[in-house]
Amino acid sequence: MSHFVDLLSAGAAAVLGLDGTTPPAVSIVTKDATPAASIGWWVLPLICGGVGLVVGLVWWWWRQADALKRDPAAWAADKLLAKEPREARKALRQASKASGVPLLALLMSPSTAQQCMEELTGKAG
Amino acid sequence: MSRPIDTFFQRIAQVRHFPPVARVAALAAGLSVCSLDEARGLVPELIEMAAQVPAVPAVPFASTGPAVRLSPLNWFRNRRDATRRHVADIALEALIRHWDRVPSDLVPLIASAGRGRFGVAAAASRDADPAIRANVVAAAGELGEGQLARLVGSMLADEDKSVAKAAEHALVHMALGEFARTRTGEACLDPRLVEQLWRVREAAEFGFSRENRAEVSAAAGEASDQGASREGVIDGIATACEAFEHHRRRGVLVCAMLLLDRTRLASRSPRAAAHSRERHAPDRLAAWFAKPVTDAHSALRTVLRASVLPVAGLRAMEWIGVEPWTRACSERLSRGGTVLEHELALASAHLTLRPRRRAALARVIIKSRPANRDTSDAPDEPRATGTRVLEPGLLPDVAIVNSLSIDAGRGAARIVGVVSATAPDRELAARSFLGHADPVARHAVMRAMPGSGLRDWVFDDNDQISAGAALRMSRADDPRAAEAEESDLAWWRQLARAPQPRTRFLAEEELAQRAELMSGTVRGRLLAARRMTREPEGVVTSISESLGQPESQSGAISLLRRLGLAPTFQQQLVDLALQATDARVAATAVAALADVSSESAMDAAVTSLRHTDSRVRANAVETLGHRARSGEALPTQIVELKHDAHHRVRANALRLELGLAPAPSLAGELAAMLRDERAEHRLAGAWLASRALGGNLKRRLGADADQLALRLVELASGDPDDRVRRRAAIGASRVMGELRASWRSGPATGGTPVLAGGPR
Numbered sequence: 107m108s109h110f111v112d113l114l115s116a117g118a119a120a121v122l123g124l125d126g127t128t129p130p131a132v133s134i135v136t137k138d139a140t141p142a143a144s145i146g147w148w149v150l151p152l153i154c155g156g157v158g159l160v161v162g163l164v165w166w167w168w169r170q171a172d173a174l175k176r177d178p179a180a181w182a183a184d185k186l187l188a189k190e191p192r193e194a195r196k197a198l199r200q201a202s203k204a205s206g207v208p209l210l211a212l213l214m215s216p217s218t219a220q221q222c223m224e225e226l227t228g229k230a231g
Numbered sequence: 232m233s234r235p236i237d238t239f240f241q242r243i244a245q246v247r248h249f250p251p252v253a254r255v256a257a258l259a260a261g262l263s264v265c266s267l268d269e270a271r272g273l274v275p276e277l278i279e280m281a282a283q284v285p286a287v288p289a290v291p292f293a294s295t296g297p298a299v300r301l302s303p304l305n306w307f308r309n310r311r312d313a314t315r316r317h318v319a320d321i322a323l324e325a326l327i328r329h330w331d332r333v334p335s336d337l338v339p340l341i342a343s344a345g346r347g348r349f350g351v352a353a354a355a356s357r358d359a360d361p362a363i364r365a366n367v368v369a370a371a372g373e374l375g376e377g378q379l380a381r382l383v384g385s386m387l388a389d390e391d392k393s394v395a396k397a398a399e400h401a402l403v404h405m406a407l408g409e410f411a412r413t414r415t416g417e418a419c420l421d422p423r424l425v426e427q428l429w430r431v432r433e434a435a436e437f438g439f440s441r442e443n444r445a446e447v448s449a450a451a452g453e454a455s456d457q458g459a460s461r462e463g464v465i466d467g468i469a470t471a472c473e474a475f476e477h478h479r480r481r482g483v484l485v486c487a488m489l490l491l492d493r494t495r496l497a498s499r500s501p502r503a504a505a506h507s508r509e510r511h512a513p514d515r516l517a518a519w520f521a522k523p524v525t526d527a528h529s530a531l532r533t534v535l536r537a538s539v540l541p542v543a544g545l546r547a548m549e550w551i552g553v554e555p556w557t558r559a560c561s562e563r564l565s566r567g568g569t570v571l572e573h574e575l576a577l578a579s580a581h582l583t584l585r586p587r588r589r590a591a592l593a594r595v596i597i598k599s600r601p602a603n604r605d606t607s608d609a610p611d612e613p614r615a616t617g618t619r620v621l622e623p624g625l626l627p628d629v630a631i632v633n634s635l636s637i638d639a640g641r642g643a644a645r646i647v648g649v650v651s652a653t654a655p656d657r658e659l660a661a662r663s664f665l666g667h668a669d670p671v672a673r674h675a676v677m678r679a680m681p682g683s684g685l686r687d688w689v690f691d692d693n694d695q696i697s698a699g700a701a702l703r704m705s706r707a708d709d710p711r712a713a714e715a716e717e718s719d720l721a722w723w724r725q726l727a728r729a730p731q732p733r734t735r736f737l738a739e740e741e742l743a744q745r746a747e748l749m750s751g752t753v754r755g756r757l758l759a760a761r762r763m764t765r766e767p768e769g770v771v772t773s774i775s776e777s778l779g780q781p782e783s784q785s786g787a788i789s790l791l792r793r794l795g796l797a798p799t800f801q802q803q804l805v806d807l808a809l810q811a812t813d814a815r816v817a818a819t820a821v822a823a824l825a826d827v828s829s830e831s832a833m834d835a836a837v838t839s840l841r842h843t844d845s846r847v848r849a850n851a852v853e854t855l856g857h858r859a860r861s862g863e864a865l866p867t868q869i870v871e872l873k874h875d876a877h878h879r880v881r882a883n884a885l886r887l888e889l890g891l892a893p894a895p896s897l898a899g900e901l902a903a904m905l906r907d908e909r910a911e912h913r914l915a916g917a918w919l920a921s922r923a924l925g926g927n928l929k930r931r932l933g934a935d936a937d938q939l940a941l942r943l944v945e946l947a948s949g950d951p952d953d954r955v956r957r958r959a960a961i962g963a964s965r966v967m968g969e970l971r972a973s974w975r976s977g978p979a980t981g982g983t984p985v986l987a988g989g990p991r
Binding site (some may be wrong): 218 | 924
């Protein structure tokens with residue numbers, strides 16, 4: 107069994123409180139029996155954080171791809187809407203809801219969007 | 232902080248950075264609501280994506296495709312191609328879904344980009360939105376693609392009536408595009424004739440106008456020549472025809488009528504399949520047509536009868552030999568039509584070479600009606616009596632005939648001999664071709680004409696047509712041709728002066744073998760006798776007419792004597808005997824009076840004794856002698872004629888007296904004739920003596936007969952005139968023959984030697 111496994115098992119026991127002692131210092135022994143430098147206790151969280159970051163990025167990419175695959179129109183609408191200022195987003199959403207025209211269609215056709223918003227403004231007035 | 236998008240083109244530039252699927256979705260969404268100006272920016276983007284399709288289909292493991300080595304690189308490559316194909320397909324589908332936004336000038340680009348891939352619109356054709364389905368139909372109509380046609384063929388029963396109607400229009404449009412590629416279609420779309428095609432009711436009914444006829448022409452010229460597309464259109468129409476019971480759209484039947492030409496039908500025949508080198512897919516439309524048991528076929532027959540599309544006439548000509556279409560086709564052809572329909576149908580007249588089709592066409596009847604019926608604008612205008620015109624039908628009117636092409640004109644001429652018609656109606660139909668410019672057509676009509684209508688054609692300018700008609704009218708092979716009517720002979724005499732040498736020769740030959748009634752020949756008399764038993768009134772009329780014409784009076788008098796009609800024409804004969812300027816006619820008339828036992832005839836004969844012409848006087852003597860032998864009194868003027876200066880008159884008068892009351896003085900007169908210094912008188916005397924010295928007359932003359940016989944012998948041996956010697960020799964041999972006969976009979980017969988006392 108390697109020293110890395112020993113280190114993991116010891117760390118796990120310390121985290122779970124099975125041991126009740128501070129984590130022991132670990133010596134990594136090389137193949138030629140030369141004693142290695144000892145590793146500090148912060149190494150393990152550092153590794154876990156890195157792994158989590160990678161997993162998160164993969165998850166984000168996968169979610170984006172899934173959203174694009176499931177509904178490219180909604181995906182495109184989100185992307186286009188993100189380019190709009192906050193007020194415009196709100197107005198476009200309201201106009202889409204009021205006129206029944208898809209939000210993406212309004213985003214891609216400024217003339218239609220303008221017409222729908224004028225109608226909405228006229229109704230509100 | 233994001234910046235708002237101000238312009239439409241900035242938005243498009245932004246979308247270009249999206250993944251392809253999202254880009255297509257965004258463009259399609261924009262296209263669904265955009266304005267026309269925006270569409271001009273969106274549609275090219277979609278066309279660009281629709282065109283980015285891999286050249287080779289991504290089917291790595293297809294059994295029929297090339298063997299592809301399975302490797303990670305190929306896997307990624309195939310996956311990439313499949314993605315590209317998917318993106319191109321959804322882009323193309325987006326264009327079809329929103330076809331109403333597509334500018335018309337970009338349609339050819341779409342047709343080119345999506346060629347062979349328009350099946351992607353299958354889902355759109357089943358979309359819940361009727362507007363989307365209508366767009367699919369509109370795209371099919373404009374693109375004319377086979378895969379779209381298959382979809383449209385199944386959309387005729389759409390729940391939305393407007394979509395179904397649009398699908399019908401699209402199918403007709405595609406069928407017209409296919410039809411325009413055929414040879415017949417090229418003829419129909421000829422600029423000279425295209426106006427008529429688009430003017431018809433069906434064109435308006437199916438949503439076409441003069442403006443979009445150019446689209447059909449362009450579609451015909453630019454549409455893909457790929458067989459798959461054309462077969463797709465055919466399959467779509469076949470699908471629609473098979474489902475006719477569900478949608479009842481008449482337009483699909485018009486499509487079937489347009490495309491079911493004889494080439495397509497013949498391709499289904501077993502013989503065509505046996506001779507075909509290539510293995511063609513079965514033609515569903517032809518297969519549907521071959522099993523005419525459904526309501527759709529009944530409706531198609533109705534369309535064939537009632538359609539005003541000119542091609543209906545052509546199809547009627549093609550289908551008329553196939554049951555159960557024969558009756559409908561006959562009715563269609565009997566109905567007539569426009570110039571274009573006549574052009575199409577008659578140019579296919581060579582189809583009548585097929586016996587079954589010819590037999591069916593023979594039941595098409597050509598009729599005529601009085602002219603000016605229901606056509607005169609002025610009701611008070613008097614009708615032209617006896618003038619008839621053809622009723623509208625398979626054979627065109629004169630005005631149409633002259634506007635037909637050469638092929639159609641010749642076809643019409645061929646049809647004249649195929650259809651049913653009475654002889655006058657056929658003659659009327661053929662008369663339309665008398666002035667036709669094509670001599671081949673005229674010749675064909677001439678050959679199709681019955682014998683009664685050929686007279687007009689003999690005077691054709693063309694030598695072959697004229698001679699052909701004359702040959703057909705000739706009765707050289709008819710043994711009773713001699714019984715031709717006088718009018719017929721007169722016509723042949725007129726033809727003998729025709730400008731064409733061949734016709735003239737034929738007419739002269741024909742006249743040579745026909746005897747005339749008044750010709751005085753044996754054949755003429757035989758002809759008259761036969762006709763007398765059949766129609767005596769006609770012969771009497773003919774003779775009466777001939778008696779009124781100076782050149783035929785003599786022959787007519789001879790004929791009436793032969794036929795025993797002299798009593799019938801008694802007054803005419805008397806008039807001719809007394810008043811005829813021609814002495815020959817007067818002499819003949821006087822001779823004919825011998826057969827008339829009336830006072831006026833006798834008076835005329837007596838009057839003629841003083842006629843200046845010797846022939847008249849001689850015939851008058853003979854006539855009076857004939858009447859005297861019948862018991863009538865002989866006029867005393869006869870005696871004066873014994874010394875007439877003319878030998879015939881003198882001989883006749885002397886013979887008459889010898890026959891009635893022989894006396895010695897008469898023997899002296901006869902002897903004087905034999906001794907006359909004029910050769911003609913001696914000749915007449917020899918003739919008279921040869922008759923006077925035989926039979927009872929010799930016995931009456933007694934011893935004078937011997938002297939006369941001696942004189943006759945002298946003339947036979949020593950007269951300076953050869954004719955006198957010959958005649959005297961004949962008379963002498965006759966006298967000697969009777970003498971020998973009396974010797975053989977001996978004294979028991981009581982005969983007296985003629986030359987008794989003479990040298991033996």
